[in-house]
Amino acid sequence: MVKLLIHGPNRLAGELNVHGAKNSTLPLMAAALLCRSECVLHNCPHLSDVDVSARILRHLGCAVSWQGGSLVIDPRSVTQCDIPDGLMREMRSSIVFLGAILSRAGRAVLSFPGGCELGPRPIDLHLQALRKMGAKIVEDYGCLSCSTEGPLHGAAIGLSFPSVGATENIMLAGVLAEGTTVITNAAREPEICDLADFLNRCGAKVSGAGGSTLVIEGVRRLYGCEHRVIPDRIAAATFMSAAAATGGCIRLNQIIPAHLEPVLPSFEELGCCIEMEESSLRISAPARLGRIKSVRTMPYPGFPTDAQAPLMAAACVGSGTSIFVENIFESRYKHVGELLRLGANIKVEGRVAVVEGVPRLSGAPVEAADLRGGAALVVAGLAARGATEVTGVRYMDRGYENLERSLSLLGADIRREYE
Ligand code: UD1
Numbered sequence: 001m002v003k004l005l006i007h008g009p010n011r012l013a014g015e016l017n018v019h020g021a022k023n024s025t026l027p028l029m030a031a032a033l034l035c036r037s038e039c040v041l042h043n044c045p046h047l048s049d050v051d052v053s054a055r056i057l058r059h060l061g062c063a064v065s066w067q068g069g070s071l072v073i074d075p076r077s078v079t080q081c082d083i084p085d086g087l088m089r090e091m092r093s094s095i096v097f098l099g100a101i102l103s104r105a106g107r108a109v110l111s112f113p114g115g116c117e118l119g120p121r122p123i124d125l126h127l128q129a130l131r132k133m134g135a136k137i138v139e140d141y142g143c144l145s146c147s148t149e150g151p152l153h154g155a156a157i158g159l160s161f162p163s164v165g166a167t168e169n170i171m172l173a174g175v176l177a178e179g180t181t182v183i184t185n186a187a188r189e190p191e192i193c194d195l196a197d198f199l200n201r202c203g204a205k206v207s208g209a210g211g212s213t214l215v216i217e218g219v220r221r222l223y224g225c226e227h228r229v230i231p232d233r234i235a236a237a238t239f240m241s242a243a244a245a246t247g248g249c250i251r252l253n254q255i256i257p258a259h260l261e262p263v264l265p266s267f268e269e270l271g272c273c274i275e276m277e278e279s280s281l282r283i284s285a286p287a288r289l290g291r292i293k294s295v296r297t298m299p300y301p302g303f304p305t306d307a308q309a310p311l312m313a314a315a316c317v318g319s320g321t322s323i324f325v326e327n328i329f330e331s332r333y334k335h336v337g338e339l340l341r342l343g344a345n346i347k348v349e350g351r352v353a354v355v356e357g358v359p360r361l362s363g364a365p366v367e368a369a370d371l372r373g374g375a376a377l378v379v380a381g382l383a384a385r386g387a388t389e390v391t392g393v394r395y396m397d398r399g400y401e402n403l404e405r406s407l408s409l410l411g412a413d414i415r416r417e418y419e
Contacts, residue, residue: 016410
């Protein structure tokens with residue numbers, strides 16, 4: 001068993017470079033499949049989800065190799081069009097490969113992603129859109145068999161919810177489709193813009209990324225390019241939460257300040273002082289945090305659901321009552337029970353969590369049940385007095401590159417232990 005052992009509390013101080021965004025890297029790796037020559041993705045984080053995506057690409061027939069922090073993908077030798085069930089289960093978001101495989105091969109066979117740590121993970125919006133673009137999709141025995149007669153065609157697609165994954169799948173299916181695809185109520189996350197930038201650099205014609213209407217004019221061919229993955233805004237928000245929870249003062253480098261704007265008001269409400277520079281920020285926290293009146297998770301540019309849990313861990317040691325409303329996923333309070341073990345005072349009623357700040361947390365053994373919930377336990381452990389053991393480290397390894405090393409650089413007493 002792998003554990004993170006934390007001795008707290010320790011006021012974080014120092015500076016850190018934020019790694020590339022997991023949620024950009026995965027769709028970019030899928031997008032590489034559409035190219036007729038090698039792609040180089042710089043600033044790729046070394047994460048287990050990226051490894052799973054690399055295994056999917058290799059299974060499909062791509063050559064994939066690391067050169068330092070860059071991932072080199074040669075998609076010219078693709079022969080397969082399926083994703084084995086084991087890989088689908090390891091990473092539910094591998095559904096983002098569907099649009100790209102279908103576009104490239106005219107066929108795709110994937111197992112149904114089913115539920116995950118965050119609750120049910122429906123893909124109805126992905127499938128509706130791909131059907132509208134000419135895909136024939138049969139759902140049988142937990143398996144999705146998709147095919148097209150001839151190339152996919154452009155379509156007008158209105159999403160009932162601005163799903164990030166559905167928007168990405170439609171983009172990947174649309175760039176080589178015949179005609180124009182228009183997505184209304186598209187997701188506006190920075191990762192969508194990163195994918196559009198990459199595709200356009202490869203020769204695609206995608207416009208409107210970052211807004212609610214995306215227009216994709218199909219082209220005949222795409223060629224590989226070199227691209228730098230945007231920084232991980234969720235990892236940055238996690239380190240900001242850790243600084244806040246420990247009364248610390250840290251500087252985060254290699255960030256895009258605009259991407260963090262949705263989280264800044266909450267940290268400021270807690271009493272933190274934030275100074276932005278061109279590609280870095282400095283956050284300094286008071287000895288005792290205040291409270292956040294309310295945080296409602298929303299699609300971008302709202303407060304990101306992925307930052308809810310780490311921020312909640314900081315609010316646990318604030319003074320006063322903070323209210324969280326989770327609007328994106330059904331089952332995103334699994335960290336709450338574990339935060340209670342550390343001495344937090346939180347009540348959950350449906351989508352709402354009410355956090356009564358306590359003067360201090362105390363260390364205890366806790367178990368992560370999902371990626372960002374696990375990060376929240378680490379943040380709380382850094383602020384807690386005494387020893388905290390966090391198990392379920394495999395979840396954190398999905399989204400944070402060497403989390404314990406980054407936090408140690410900031411002065412935390414944290415180490416990984418293998419039993
Ligand atoms: C992506 C992110 C994830 C983040 C989420 C929301 C990746 C790899 N993951 O996940 O970290 O938490 O965006 O910002 O980028 N929905 C449907 N039908 C669908 C698709 C989605 O009902 O066909 C619902 C989901 O159940 C969920 C909501 O829409 O309640 C948001 O999901 P979506 O934006 O699709 O998230 P993901 O792309 O899966």
